[in-house]
Amino acid sequence: MLDVLGSLERTHTCGELREANVGDRVVLMGWVAKKRDFGVFTFIDLRDRDGVTQVVLSSEKATEAHGKAKTIRGEFVLAVKGEVVKRDEGAKNAKLSTGAIEVKVEELLVLNDAAVPPFQLEVAGSENLAAEETRLKYRYLDLRRPQLQRNIRMRAKAVKAIREYFDDRGFIEIETPILLKSTPEGARDFVVPSRIHTGKFFALPQSPQILKQITMIAGFDRYYQIARCFRDEDLRADRQPEFTQLDMEMSFANREQVYREMEGMFNHVLKLIDITLPAEWPRMTYAEAMRRYGSDKPDLRFGMELQDLSEVLKGTDFAPFADTLAKGGEIKCVVAKGKGDYSRKHLDELQEFVKRYGAGAMAWIKIGDEITSSLLKVLGEGKITELAAAAGAEKGDAVLIVAGKKSVVAASLGALRNEIARREGLIDRSKYECLIVTEFPMFEHDDETDTYVAAHHPFTSPMDEDLEMFKTAVDDQSQHHLLGQVRAKAYDAVINGYECAGGSIRIHQKDVQALNFKALGMSPESASTQFGFFLNALEYGTPPHGGFAAGIERTCMILCGTENIRDVMAFPKTASAQDLMMDSPGVVDPLQLDELGINVVEG
Numbered sequence: 157m158l159d160v161l162g163s164l165e166r167t168h169t170c171g172e173l174r175e176a177n178v179g180d181r182v183v184l185m186g187w188v189a190k191k192r193d194f195g196v197f198t199f200i201d202l203r204d205r206d207g208v209t210q211v212v213l214s215s216e217k218a219t220e221a222h223g224k225a226k227t228i229r230g231e232f233v234l235a236v237k238g239e240v241v242k243r244d245e246g247a248k249n250a251k252l253s254t255g256a257i258e259v260k261v262e263e264l265l266v267l268n269d270a271a272v273p274p275f276q277l278e279v280a281g282s283e284n285l286a287a288e289e290t291r292l293k294y295r296y297l298d299l300r301r302p303q304l305q306r307n308i309r310m311r312a313k314a315v316k317a318i319r320e321y322f323d324d325r326g327f328i329e330i331e332t333p334i335l336l337k338s339t340p341e342g343a344r345d346f347v348v349p350s351r352i353h354t355g356k357f358f359a360l361p362q363s364p365q366i367l368k369q370i371t372m373i374a375g376f377d378r379y380y381q382i383a384r385c386f387r388d389e390d391l392r393a394d395r396q397p398e399f400t401q402l403d404m405e406m407s408f409a410n411r412e413q414v415y416r417e418m419e420g421m422f423n424h425v426l427k428l429i430d431i432t433l434p435a436e437w438p439r440m441t442y443a444e445a446m447r448r449y450g451s452d453k454p455d456l457r458f459g460m461e462l463q464d465l466s467e468v469l470k471g472t473d474f475a476p477f478a479d480t481l482a483k484g485g486e487i488k489c490v491v492a493k494g495k496g497d498y499s500r501k502h503l504d505e506l507q508e509f510v511k512r513y514g515a516g517a518m519a520w521i522k523i524g525d526e527i528t529s530s531l532l533k534v535l536g537e538g539k540i541t542e543l544a545a546a547a548g549a550e551k552g553d554a555v556l557i558v559a560g561k562k563s564v565v566a567a568s569l570g571a572l573r574n575e576i577a578r579r580e581g582l583i584d585r586s587k588y589e590c591l592i593v594t595e596f597p598m599f600e601h602d603d604e605t606d607t608y609v610a611a612h613h614p615f616t617s618p619m620d621e622d623l624e625m626f627k628t629a630v631d632d633q634s635q636h637h638l639l640g641q642v643r644a645k646a647y648d649a650v651i652n653g654y655e656c657a658g659g660s661i662r663i664h665q666k667d668v669q670a671l672n673f674k675a676l677g678m679s680p681e682s683a684s685t686q687f688g689f690f691l692n693a694l695e696y697g698t699p700p701h702g703g704f705a706a707g708i709e710r711t712c713m714i715l716c717g718t719e720n721i722r723d724v725m726a727f728p729k730t731a732s733a734q735d736l737m738m739d740s741p742g743v744v745d746p747l748q749l750d751e752l753g754i755n756v757v758e759g
């Protein structure tokens with residue numbers, strides 16, 4: 157028989173009572189985290205979102221309550237009434253905020269029972285957690301774990317801090333619709349069929365990009381929104397099909413003004429974990445980041461910059477290197493400090509690692525008592541010594557070398573740099589290193605289709621300095637390749653090697669926007685079908701404007717110190733875009749499909 161709550165009210169949470177409360181009569185409610193039965197005494201750890209309090213039932217003092225306690229198990233829901241007492245010195249639990257006291261129970265109400273959970277909730281160490289699939293299926297149980305409770309509450313605090321920041325600075329929160337038209341962030345849209353307009357579809361926003369720009373045209377001047385975004389992308393462990401962004405836009409602003417808001421917002425939010433970032437973050441152009449770190453989101457918590465060996469190898473007759481240089485490629489390396497004793501097996505592993513990023517091979521030099529190298533026979537000891545010196549390597553170091561196309565060298569050595577730092581523990585986890593990466597390329601070349609695609613999105617403005625080149629490249633087909641050199645007023649905020657935000661100054665002139673659609677291979681007709689409304693809007697007095705969007709999940713991962721995106725979302729989907737708890741996506745009633753005029757073709 158279960159008890160009823162009736163008019164009973166909680167006096168305290170399970171994380172609240174301290175020594176100062178000794179003697180108080182209290183009412184606590186919560187879940188049974190643990191029960192220990194010692195015959196005359198039964199101890200229960202009672203848990204709610206704020207903590208755990210030990211409550212004690214004795215067969216002498218509260219016979220009825222003690223009797224009831226016999227029947228309860230883990231995750232039963234209880235209310236206890238009793239007196240706060242001081243624990244004996246030896247029985248204090250320093251790990252518990254309430255560890256100095258316990259509650260001597262006089263009355264126990266069993267408010268609900270609970271089936272035996274399919275996994276143990278409280279385990280020591282995340283490595284002992286049950287399989288993630290099981291935990292996602294029973295998400296409501298997994299969410300009871302203190303760690304997830306803390307993360308989800310941290311997320312709420314972060315969102316509150318973001319709102320505070322932008323409200324204080326005169327930004328206006330404006331909601332934009334979820335049922336929208338295709339928005340161009342480069343991923344696939346999720347579409348929603350319209351019943352009233354059979355055969356037509358809404359698209360869920362990949363971001364509120366166009367609408368936030370329209371709020372600028374509409375004169376709101378400063379907009380922000382905590383916006384849910386949807387992207388039907390190929391599956392990746394750290395991606396979710398729906399996620400949340402802080403989205404902002406401001407009028408009459410130059411890049412520096414937007415950077416200040418990015419810095420200001422992150423600096424304000426990171427105060428939640430007592431981290432002080434510099435008021436002004438370092439800036440680095442995309443070109444410099446790629447050259448020095450092989451990455452547009454370099455982790456600056458450690459050095460190990462890429463070194464260019466192309467100059468020393470100029471004129472080499474070793475065919476692979478000579479070919480690379482002749483084709484305009486590069487030969488670069490990273491130096492693994494103190495790793496001159498890497499085994500052949502280890503070097504082979506690293507070679508396999510860089511191959512995943514397109515590198516054909518990885519050459520190496522090890523500087524022990526003598527110099528050894530995979531290139532010794534082909535280059536000779538003199539050249540090897542010269543290369544080691546050019547790399548800045550010293551006795552005891554290993555030099556790891558990749559040759560090839562610039563993009564491949566950057567990608568493979570950039571990844572190798574991170575991998576070695578991770579494996580060798582070179583990253584100081586207490587550090588927070590931020591920067592703003594600027595002047596991203598405007599276009600990326602798609603080798604498969606030999607076309608240029610927007611590197612950010614098609615509303616991003618070219619750099620003023622590159623505007624003429626941009627116009628020439630679009631108007632003169634023979635100069636089309638120049639698109640690859642056009643830089644954009646696009647930027648990213650990077651913290652500890654993670655891209656936390658990205659944005660741009662937008663095109664605010666209709667003819668430049670039309671030119672950009674043309675550069676992207678869109679005919680005037682298709683530009684008009686897709687974005688005619690926007691091109692129209694641009695005609696009616698559009699102020700110069702720009703903004704950015706920051707990933708709420710990414711930010712919360714930094715705040716919570718987790719590398720698992722699902723740890724900062726209450727109801728995440730799996731890496732294969734499924735909700736295991738609700739078992740979605742699922743089939744719908746054939747009647748519903750009929751109404752929508754949809755015929756599902758199997759296979």
Ligand code: ASP
Pocket residue numbers: 341362363364365401404658659660703704705
């Ligand atoms: N809409 C962009 C994105 O979602 C951000 C921006 O340009 O403001 O990445």
